[in-house]
Amino acid sequence: MFHKIKQISKQFHILILIIIICCFVGCGAQKKNVSQIEEDDGIIVGFSQIGAESAWRTYNTRSVQEAAAERGVQLVYDNAEQKQENQIKALRSFIAYQVDVIVFVPIVTDGWDNVLQEARDAGIPVLVTDRKIDVEDQSLYAGFIGTDSLKEGRNAGLFVLDTFKNEREHFDNDKEYINIVELFGTEGSSVALGRAEGFRDVLETHPEFRIIYSKSGDFLRSKGYELAVEFLEMHEDIDVIFSHNDGMTLGAIEAMEERGLHPGTDIVIVTIDAQQEAIDALREGKVNCVIECNPKTGSEIIKLAEKLAAGENIPRIQYVHEEVFYETDDLSLIEPRGY
Numbered sequence: 001m002f003h004k005i006k007q008i009s010k011q012f013h014i015l016i017l018i019i020i021i022c023c024f025v026g027c028g029a030q031k032k033n034v035s036q037i038e039e040d041d042g043i044i045v046g047f048s049q050i051g052a053e054s055a056w057r058t059y060n061t062r063s064v065q066e067a068a069a070e071r072g073v074q075l076v077y078d079n080a081e082q083k084q085e086n087q088i089k090a091l092r093s094f095i096a097y098q099v100d101v102i103v104f105v106p107i108v109t110d111g112w113d114n115v116l117q118e119a120r121d122a123g124i125p126v127l128v129t130d131r132k133i134d135v136e137d138q139s140l141y142a143g144f145i146g147t148d149s150l151k152e153g154r155n156a157g158l159f160v161l162d163t164f165k166n167e168r169e170h171f172d173n174d175k176e177y178i179n180i181v182e183l184f185g186t187e188g189s190s191v192a193l194g195r196a197e198g199f200r201d202v203l204e205t206h207p208e209f210r211i212i213y214s215k216s217g218d219f220l221r222s223k224g225y226e227l228a229v230e231f232l233e234m235h236e237d238i239d240v241i242f243s244h245n246d247g248m249t250l251g252a253i254e255a256m257e258e259r260g261l262h263p264g265t266d267i268v269i270v271t272i273d274a275q276q277e278a279i280d281a282l283r284e285g286k287v288n289c290v291i292e293c294n295p296k297t298g299s300e301i302i303k304l305a306e307k308l309a310a311g312e313n314i315p316r317i318q319y320v321h322e323e324v325f326y327e328t329d330d331l332s333l334i335e336p337r338g339y
């Protein structure tokens, strides 16, 4: 009998042991799975985006979010709703959360030194994208990836120069100048400053061109409309509109058509971004030149963030590919833009 009891208790102990082992193995497996999940979860990236002011911006955000999802990167996304102070708060929360990498689109060039110093003190590398920053200590961020706004502005200037190059001979005698209106992007943003500078670089040696009106529409369609109402009231003889983004251009076109004007014919229009509606307007002859500013940078951004998380270096400056679409091109070849 005793032997029998001993046998049962031994079996019981083995059972308990098996349960414990299963539990540990299970837990172990579970533990392995948990650590595996943590590994599979990949790095954590804090992404501070400006807002959703244009089709370009919303596509840019989507591009980053989709790339992060594809590569198993955890993205902590913040929409600053066009306010720098919101971006600084977001960066501070990323630091507190101890993300692996910070990626941000600086709405304007200045005012980032302190918060980037805090990121560096926390040992968190920073990738700047889309817009550039001016900081005392360039080592406060690892690198930049985005578009070349100076080149975009130069391409706009070259198009205007080329469009009017033979114009002077046809000037009726009292017309001395080719009058340009500029719809400026966000004040203090590197892309608006770059586009304005590039445009002026090209035309500065051609005094027959003059900018008679330049105001910021903050890259917003609604403000593009409002500025057009104003400059059409103020000026009779406008030859060109140079607009820093398609959103403002589309607002201005609406105001022109309300006044019976024919955009693209009565007034030459050159615009930047190349969102679908601008390509459609190019096909309809309502704009004459669309300069691409490529928002599809998500996969490059995430790859660079992964490199930074792994302690690797990245290029200091990286520009993405961009095209220029002219009214004289075979416009049927342009792929759907997606934004």
Ligand code: GZL
Pocket: 053, 054, 055, 056, 057, 130, 131, 147, 191, 219, 244, 245, 246, 247, 272, 273, 293
């Ligand atoms: C350009 C980007 C600009 C776009 C606008 O790189 O920062 O901001 O041209 C967007 O459409 O609002």
Ligand code: ZN
Pocket: 205, 206, 207, 208
């Ligand atoms: Zn000239």
